[in-house]
Amino acid sequence: MAKTYWLMKTEPDVFSFDDLVNLKNSTDHWDGIRNYQARNFMRDQFKKGQQVFIYHSNTKVPGIVGIAEVVREAYPDHTALDPKSKYFDPKSADKGESRWVMVDVKATHRFRNLVSLADMREMPELDGMALLKPGQRLSIQPVEAPHWSLIKKIGKPEKLS
Template identity: 55%
Template sequence: MAYWLFKTEPDTFGIDDLAARSNQTEPWDGVRNYQARNFLRDQVKADDKVFIYHSSCKQVGIAGVARVVREGYPDETQFDPESPYFDPKSSREQPRWYRVDVKFEQKFPAILSLQSIKAMPQITELGLVKKGHRLSIMPVSESEWQVLLNKAV
């Protein structure tokens, strides 16, 4: 099992949206960064744990946990001309973008803020705390996962 952090904008889709669908899975789609795509396509596996991170909002930080229930497969939004994620250069024979399915596991009592994450001396390798790191999907080491999880709950 591996650990990940997936960024999302809660006004589009956040932990509460995922929790509302807790009896089913949700596709994590719309990722349009090649490095993040490569993680989804090649490295994110079923049963991996995911921190759901709210960005571009008033309370930026980790909101809860999900679990990957389906490994990378082509993101259908790339083929839909009506979708904001449509990619005319992509084809079903050679898809450019991938997604995984996730399932809600836990919402934290409060957002674990970016400010408090940056203040933790044990958190040094997470891309979130490194200057210039803007990926929407990033790996989290097991030790840093445990530190963050223990602080959040």
Template identity: 50%
Template sequence: MAYWLFKTEPDTFSIDDLKARPARTEPWDGVRNYQARNFLRDNVAKGDSVFIYHSSCKAVGIAGIATVSRSGYPDDTQFDPESAYFDPKSSPEKPRWFCVNVTFEEKFVQILPLKLIKSIPQISEIPLVNKGNRLSVMPVTKREWEILCHAARAGKA
């Protein structure tokens, strides 16, 4: 099992939106960065744990946890001309973009803010806290996962 952090803008899709979905499951689609795409296609696997991170909002930080319920597969939004994520260079025979399905597990009582995450000495290597390295999908080590879960559940936000 691996650990990940998936960023989302809560005005578009939030931890509450995931929780409200039927079976609390939703495709994590619309990712249009090649490095993040490669993670979704090649590394993120069923059973992996995911922090849902709210960005570009008033309360930036980790909002909760999901589990990957389906490993990487072609993102259907790339084939839909009506979608904001349509890619005319992509085809079902040669898809460029991939997604995974995630299932809601837990919403933290309060968001674990980026400011607090940056203040935890053991979290200094996570890509989230390094400028210029803020992908929408990024790996988290088991130790970072445990530290961040403890901080979020202890109400240190």
């Protein structure tokens, strides 16, 4: 099977790439995903060692800011069972079992150049990329290998120590 790449969105006001970098081992669990399609990607297709673009949404200049790596495969997202969490899910709580999952990711590279959404829209090579489709809102998406390579090249990733 060909290598699979991913893109995950986050709102930097809530949780930014730098927030991830600044955590211990630059690693965190990616919780709060409450969309079935996104969950299924994580549950069924996320494998240790795969690489993920981190995308900043809902911000002044939305775009891809860095790269992370999957360090732990899907496991139950316990925040769904915590009434105090903003990701609390009553239906999961009723069953006593979370219907949601999360993965752990570790930040590995920061882009020296932000690859903005506007930049990407101007690149004919990225035609058909899920992120650029009108009205798309999926917070976890697969990225095709040629798209990955091109965006990475433009982003000039710098390895984090």
